[in-house]
Amino acid sequence: MFGIVRPCTHRLGERFKAEWMAHLCGLCLALRGDHGQFARVVTNYDGLLVSVLTEAQSAPAAGSRRTAGPCPLRGMRRAPVADGQGARLAAAVSLVLASAKVRDHVADRDGLLARAPIAAAARKVARGWDRAGARTGALLGFDTAVLVDAVDRQGGIETLAGPGTPVLVVTEPTETATAAAFAHTAVLAGRPGNTAALAEAGRYFGRLAHLLDAVEDQAADAAAGAWNPLTATGTSRAEARRLCDDALHGIRLALREAEFTDAGLAHRLLVHELRTSVDRAFGTGRCAHTGVNAAGQGFGAPPQGYGPPQGYGGQGYGGQGGAPYGSGGPYAPYPPAGPGTPPPPSGPGGPGWGGSGGGGLPPQKPRRGLLAGCAVAVGLFCTCRLCCTEHEGPWSRKKRDAWCDDCDCGNCDCGGCDGCGCDGCECCCCPCDGC
Numbered sequence: 001m002f003g004i005v006r007p008c009t010h011r012l013g014e015r016f017k018a019e020w021m022a023h024l025c026g027l028c029l030a031l032r033g034d035h036g037q038f039a040r041v042v043t044n045y046d047g048l049l050v051s052v053l054t055e056a057q058s059a060p061a062a063g064s065r066r067t068a069g070p071c072p073l074r075g076m077r078r079a080p081v082a083d084g085q086g087a088r089l090a091a092a093v094s095l096v097l098a099s100a101k102v103r104d105h106v107a108d109r110d111g112l113l114a115r116a117p118i119a120a121a122a123r124k125v126a127r128g129w130d131r132a133g134a135r136t137g138a139l140l141g142f143d144t145a146v147l148v149d150a151v152d153r154q155g156g157i158e159t160l161a162g163p164g165t166p167v168l169v170v171t172e173p174t175e176t177a178t179a180a181a182f183a184h185t186a187v188l189a190g191r192p193g194n195t196a197a198l199a200e201a202g203r204y205f206g207r208l209a210h211l212l213d214a215v216e217d218q219a220a221d222a223a224a225g226a227w228n229p230l231t232a233t234g235t236s237r238a239e240a241r242r243l244c245d246d247a248l249h250g251i252r253l254a255l256r257e258a259e260f261t262d263a264g265l266a267h268r269l270l271v272h273e274l275r276t277s278v279d280r281a282f283g284t285g286r287c288a289h290t291g292v293n294a295a296g297q298g299f300g301a302p303p304q305g306y307g308p309p310q311g312y313g314g315q316g317y318g319g320q321g322g323a324p325y326g327s328g329g330p331y332a333p334y335p336p337a338g339p340g341t342p343p344p345p346s347g348p349g350g351p352g353w354g355g356s357g358g359g360g361l362p363p364q365k366p367r368r369g370l371l372a373g374c375a376v377a378v379g380l381f382c383t384c385r386l387c388c389t390e391h392e393g394p395w396s397r398k399k400r401d402a403w404c405d406d407c408d409c410g411n412c413d414c415g416g417c418d419g420c421g422c423d424g425c426e427c428c429c430c431p432c433d434g435c
Contacts, residue, residue: 003045004212004281007273018080019265023048023055023090025068026082030091035132039091042098042129046209047090049269050181053198054086056266057189057259085188089140093181095133096144099126100151107155108226142184150177158227163234167243170229171210178206186258194258201254201270204247208274211240211247212281237282244278365397 009017027048031039055064066083070076103126105111106119113119130148137144150173161170182202186194214229215237221228230240251270260266368376373395380394392398 003047004209004277005045005049005269005273006277007269008276011272012268016265016268020048020052020269021074022065022080023051023082023087023265025071025074025079026087027051027090027094029068029081029083030087031094034088034091034136035095035129039095039129039132042094044094044098047094047097049205049266050090050093050185051082051086052266052269053182053185054084054089054188055082056261056263057186057191057194058086058261085140086185088136089142089181089184089188092133092136092140092142092144093147095129095136096147097151097177099129099133100147100154102126102129103151104155140184141187142181146180147177150174158229158232161229161232163232165233167211167229167233167235167240168207170233171207174210175203175206178209179203191259197254197257201251201258204250204254205270205274208244208247208251208278211244212277215240215281241278241282244282248275248278367397368395370395 007016007020012020024043024045028040028043031043058064064082064084065080067078068081070078102122106113106122106126109119113122130144133147134144154173157170157173179199179202182205183195183199186192186198210229217226218228218230220226222231229235230237248271251274255263255267255270367373376392377394
């Protein structure tokens, strides 16, 4: 699954995590239902934004959710998934854009696609996706020709671009394609007044998608000798960052002009999570869970003041060393056992935290043996739970996050809704809510 909006499930919280998964699964199942099992490979995180925007503008309607059967990506659990025109439009857009991506790789002769038989097969698959996306789009009143035209123009623009060419000339086809997809969600939702605002949001989103892809691939493209818009036009990373920040601001303003029934998830993804994606691409994001930023650098030692209060075992409370309760104060270790010394308490509050009094930490599950752990690990891997869902460690039995979770929580560095210009939105009071 690919895309620039890859939210951390810890930061989304339970409500938005469930809604996000419903749209992701809805897109995947719409692809399967309309275009066959193989079409599910084009499921992507950015495509589901079309489904999210459609539902955000629509009044709650019966049939907008259906219960899907067990799936390995959900730990073999049933779940409610998005079902309707938004998911089908997202599927059509995803197919057409994935087709364009395949043709682009064929033209660049990337990897195995440099071999003529494999390239011919890839072109045939791409043509099939184009036709399938066009059929679904036509049923929804959306002409996918605007997407195909944008993709076809991209190659010519890149050929003519050189040093001094504004990079926004190169991003224009992507902006046009995403603007058309975002604007049509207003038509599906029966909100024609939102068309202009969402087209503007889509244009800025397309610009961000193109620029962030260029930033993330610049080093690899240089090593491989591949074309990169930033390198080809001589655009610095500082200028690219400025354009990305302007696009983020433009998306926020555009979303304010649109009318939504429930903008919670759309706002969370297109305002908070999109800004996190920009930070991640430029190496300025950080994760509250791992203690490192996007460049892999740690935060160093915590600032002073996180230890025990001064005065308990230190200065300022009287007694020897300032300890009011004798040597060491209340935070001192329990005195060693000796003749006539009672044993340490075993109830709640005692060193063991586990006596019959209860109230302590829950007992840890015993570790699994080598063979039992291997068997569990194989089961987790074969059902995709190891990489796609929260799971229990095969040997340690501790809770582990999914391998695919690119956790990049902002650790409350945005200043809450005031810091992002949300004007007190209901969806959050801090993008780290749930961390």
